[in-house]
Amino acid sequence: xxxxxxxxxxxxxxxxxxxxxxxxxxxxxxxxxxxxxxxxxxxxxxxxxxxxxxxxxxxxxxxxxxxxxxxxxxxxxxxxxxxxxxxxxxxxxxxxxxxxxxxxxxxxxxxxxxxxxxxxxxxxxxxxxxxxxxxxxxxxxxxxxxxxxxxxxxxxxxxxxxxxxxxxxxxxxxxxxxxxxxxxxxxxxxxxxxxxxxxxxxxxxxxxxxxxxxxxxxxxxxxxxx
Numbered sequence: 001x002x003x004x005x006x007x008x009x010x011x012x013x014x015x016x017x018x019x020x021x022x023x024x025x026x027x028x029x030x031x032x033x034x035x036x037x038x039x040x041x042x043x044x045x046x047x048x049x050x051x052x053x054x055x056x057x058x059x060x061x062x063x064x065x066x067x068x069x070x071x072x073x074x075x076x077x078x079x080x081x082x083x084x085x086x087x088x089x090x091x092x093x094x095x096x097x098x099x100x101x102x103x104x105x106x107x108x109x110x111x112x113x114x115x116x117x118x119x120x121x122x123x124x125x126x127x128x129x130x131x132x133x134x135x136x137x138x139x140x141x142x143x144x145x146x147x148x149x150x151x152x153x154x155x156x157x158x159x160x161x162x163x164x165x166x167x168x169x170x171x172x173x174x175x176x177x178x179x180x181x182x183x184x185x186x187x188x189x190x191x192x193x194x195x196x197x198x199x200x201x202x203x204x205x206x207x208x209x210x211x212x213x214x215x216x217x218x219x220x221x222x223x224x225x226x
Contacts, residue, residue: 023055031048102171
């Protein structure tokens, strides 16, 4: 982690741009798959786009204010926030499997971005286009950007796949149910206010689970880089 304030600001800028782009891609994927499945709610709101502005306008606190505050308060140790894409709950109940695919599209996009970062990092390292300063050991700018994208998207994809409301994983599990059972599950899920409890349980579970997930992913995909 950088020690100087100028380096911390630069590191924060990289993290925020990565967060903004990754979150925008996540929500745009939700909106696109929903549109393909017959729900144009998010598409009508202009969210089938990689332009972050419509997503920021929908969730300014989650996409701007909280990420920057969390990074500053943690002194560069973490950054978190959120975004959302609207959908038609009646469409969700009529087509639970389509809704599950819509939910899966967000985390899947984060994992795709993570793998693209891995490809860029490994190719750049192999071709000696990126790397570290031999004298100081400091990574150059492109390798820092790629590692941030890897770390952030692994985190976003994994956290959102936890099967706890309101996270995407709570809807993804409908792919493993019959449509009739999925509709009954939705009646139970949407008929109770589990969001706060779900987030608390997800965060507790995530803190226990994620170090193992990250360690495995790093060892498998970019060994020796952290």
